Amino acid sequence: MAETLSTPDNKNNNEPNEIEVFWAFVAYLFFFLPFLSRHRKSKFVWYHLKQGFSLFIIFILAYFLAGIFVGLGWKIIIYAIVFVLWCFGIAHVFFGKEKPLPVFGWIAEKIL
Secondary structure, X not given: OOOOOOOHHHOOOOOOXXXXXXXXXHHHHOOHHHHHOHHHHOHHHHHHHHHHHHXXXXXXXXXXXXXXXXXXXXXXXXXXXXXXXXXXXXXXXXOOOOOOOOXXXXXXXXXX
């Protein structure tokens, strides 16, 4: 299990500090950057790293699905769903919560 970094901001409570929130946010933009940093040892960052990676997998699948369906309406719907999931993930980071993404959050629990 990942260890929480011992910084002065989070010794007495379970709320993430600003650095952990930053790296968890980055996990949704570029999931591989927090994986390369030392902050991946934080439970909060690791959780959102897994969620960000699963969202990346969902985006790749959505990209291929949108390529199959040639209608512009289907592409907009598929990309809108991915965007909404991304917004949920970012909101969970800024609220300091470890909640799975709606509908597809279980994927992150199965990987890594």
